[in-house]
Amino acid sequence: MSQPADSPAAADPRPDGRPGLGAELAQNLDEAAARRPRSRNVGALRRLVPFARRRGGDALGALIFLLTATAATLGLSGAVRLLVDALTQPGVSSSQVNLWFALIGAVAVTLALSSALRYFFVTKLGERVVADLRKAVYGHILTLDPGFFLRTRTGEVLSRLTTDIQIVESLMATSVSVALRNLLTLIGALILLVWVSPSLTGLVLLIFPFVLAPLFLFGRKVRRLTISTQDQFASAVGQAGETLDALETVQAFGGEAAAAGGFGAAVEQAFSTSLKRMTARAIMTALVIALVFGGVVAIFWLGVHAGLRGEMSWGALFQFAFLAVMAAGSVGALGETWGDVQKAAGAMDRIAELLDARPGIAPPATPTALPSPARGEIAFTGVTFAYPGRPDLPALSDFSLTIAPGERVALVGPSGAGKSTVLRLLLRFYDPIEGTIRLDGADLRQADPRAVRERMALVAQDSPLFSGSAAQNIAFGRPEAGPEDILAAARAAQAEAFIAALPEGFDTALGDRARSLSGGQRQRLAIARALVRQAPILLLDEATSALDAENERLVQIALDEAMTGRTTLVIAHRLATVLKADRIVVMDQGRVVEQGRHAELAARGGLYAKLAALQFGQAA
Known part of the structure; x- marks a missing residue:
């Protein structure tokens, strides 16, 4: 495939001497075409x-x-x-x-x-x-x-x-x-x-x-x-x-x-x-x-x-x-x-x-039914995992962690420690290379991924919303939810006031990815979506890290409401958001290195104490 001579991308090489964007794209296309089998x-x-x-x-x-x-x-x-x-x-x-x-x-x-x-x-x-x-x-x-x-x-x-x-x-x-x-x-x-x-x-x-x-x-x-x-x-x-x-x-x-x-x-x-x-x-x-x-x-x-x-x-x-x-x-x-x-x-x-194309994660021929009623017990045992394309760089290495039903556990550690990977494996987006993950005693490999995910609600750092109305975005968590359920979830998520102030209230179209809302409003709407799901396990992945102080306060109130009566797994770099956790699990290089409450971990002088000192000073 020839590159047009007058192409701006072809004519302008990068400062480091590499080919321009268009030439590099053409090279990638040639390689992709060569790899593709043709009938x-x-x-x-x-x-x-x-x-x-x-x-x-x-x-x-x-x-x-x-x-x-x-x-x-x-x-x-x-x-x-x-x-x-x-x-x-x-x-x-x-x-x-x-x-x-x-x-x-x-x-x-x-x-x-x-x-x-x-x-x-x-x-x-x-x-x-x-x-x-x-x-x-x-x-x-x-x-x-x-x-x-x-x-x-x-x-x-x-x-x-x-x-x-x-x-x-x-x-x-x-x-x-x-x-x-x-x-x-x-x-x-x-x-x-x-x-x-x-x-x-x-x-x-x-x-x-x-x-x-x-x-x-x-x-x-x-x-x-x-x-x-x-x-x-x-x-x-x-x-x-x-x-x-x-x-x-x-x-x-x-x-x-x-x-x-x-x-x-x-x-x-x-x-x-x-x-x-x-x-x-x-x-x-x-x-x-x-x-x-x-x-x-x-x-x-x-x-x-x-x-x-x-x-x-x-x-x-x-x-x-x-x-x-x-x-x-x-x-x-x-x-x-x-x-x-x-x-x-x-x-x-x-x-x-x-x-x-076949999903790497698929339900087994005869999936194991998850115990009912759900308790929310989670157990990682000797889990090792590396992402596709990075087999020599494990995200988790011999990772073990048990979470009791209703327990609030916070995962902290430096970037790249494997915290978000724990959530992805729990949601069964991937399967571990070694070890087992159990939910209420059932091995996730033997369970239907849909059944596993029905027991969890996720609030991510930048939870994507959709272009429908506020009510539709909340109901996405549970399509059969009625107006009363949607209102209750919005109220618990501290979102009722700003939704009611919209031109058409809960029926207001939010536009592409709900960009008409502020970051804090979008996050509270995402929390309402998680609440209406009524799942026994709540997963919070940096849910407040991108918010200002006032919005963080409102979102934290909503999160406290959301965590009540649920097994909660929280990931946060800002340690102030995990002080109320029943247990703090400190991770480094895909392993658990410390566990305990804030005071005892800070007094221990380990990795957590160093992270706390960076944020709170010596008063930590």
Whole structure:
């Protein structure tokens, strides 16, 4: 893949001598394309068959009217033959001519109705299949574990979910209808051509290998270039998504030109590859049409001479010409749609990669039921874990910790000690390499991840909210929660007052990621979402670290309410937020190094005492 010479990103190397953003992106794309396995045919489209089977009624209707429309189309050739033979007979009457024209009219009406119904059922089936595919892909994406998104950017996933599925939709909604109609017409026309004149039909069949050759030769190239184009475009979308997510940072550092240059270079690369695809498809179409219609003209010339010699009737000659043009037109149309098929096959190949991705964390065949009622007891025993991609850098090493039901435990320690990893393993986003994690005595590996997570509520440092209303964001914690439950959770989270002050109260739309709210308001809304869940275990990951003193005070009041009667695991760098914990667990390099209450740990003179002294001074 060549980098455009005038690309800003290609022209401006980095100060350290490394290539510009666009050139580096191009290199990454080349490496990704080289790693991707490619099939050499349109077999990826077979993945659509199960979706079509679920819509048997529409498929049956499409088949019936495809057959009737094809039969009516071919029937026109027979009606034309009867009319021409009648006109060339001496003494033909006007009533006979009217009869044959009436027959042609009846066939035309049948063709019109059948074509309309064929279009309706085929298009409906295609749209329905794509809608089901879109739901299946998105539903499957939601089951993938965080490890998948460490390897694949969210923007690329969204590109496959939107752009690639739109390509498949174009095939299913339009091209399939045209292709099936022309395929059936071609088959029917060939059968009738053999019946009308076997010798001339043999000449027609001799042309076919020359017509099919460019379809396969150029079709394979079109498909390969289509996949490459979509890969490049997906990477560009992924890069754009990352930039827009951090737009304030980009603008603060004056990175608009570099970001725009990198995106522009990726788009230009995609366009350059797409231009090659369009050129290959144009050449393929020109060759197919030239070969088909050139052959038809030559065969028709032979047919006219056969008619002049009296070897076939003029009606038969007209029917043969009619059918030959029909067959040629069908082959030409199939050549056109073959490019769409190749393009859709490339897109489906990328979609299939998502469907084939399997979560590293999945429920066992026969999951162990968690004890009921839930107690909230947690036990880590000899747990060792390293993140995918960093196998030589364990986040936890021989980590053991037991938390009693209803106990408030705070995890403290320097950055990188493994505190957040404890929460991720407890939520079963990952499984430990060694050791066991038990919830109420049940091994998490043997339990359904959904059942495990239903017993937990998470409040993170920057808890993401959604663009719906305040009530919808709170109810996300428990969709079946009623208005009274939502109000009670908001009140307990110290959020009722500011929500009531919104223009439409709890029904106010909060905008993208609820950015219309302050940081403290968003955090209290996240706490309300955790409270309405009514889970026995509460996980707090730096829930107050980014707040000012007043907001921290309000959030801390809400957290005290939330922790009542629940097993609570708190992560905090600011030690003032963990002073009320029943137990403080000090971590360093993935291990527990100290445990106890604040006073005894501060007096012990260990790592906790050093951390406390940094924040509180010698008074700690």
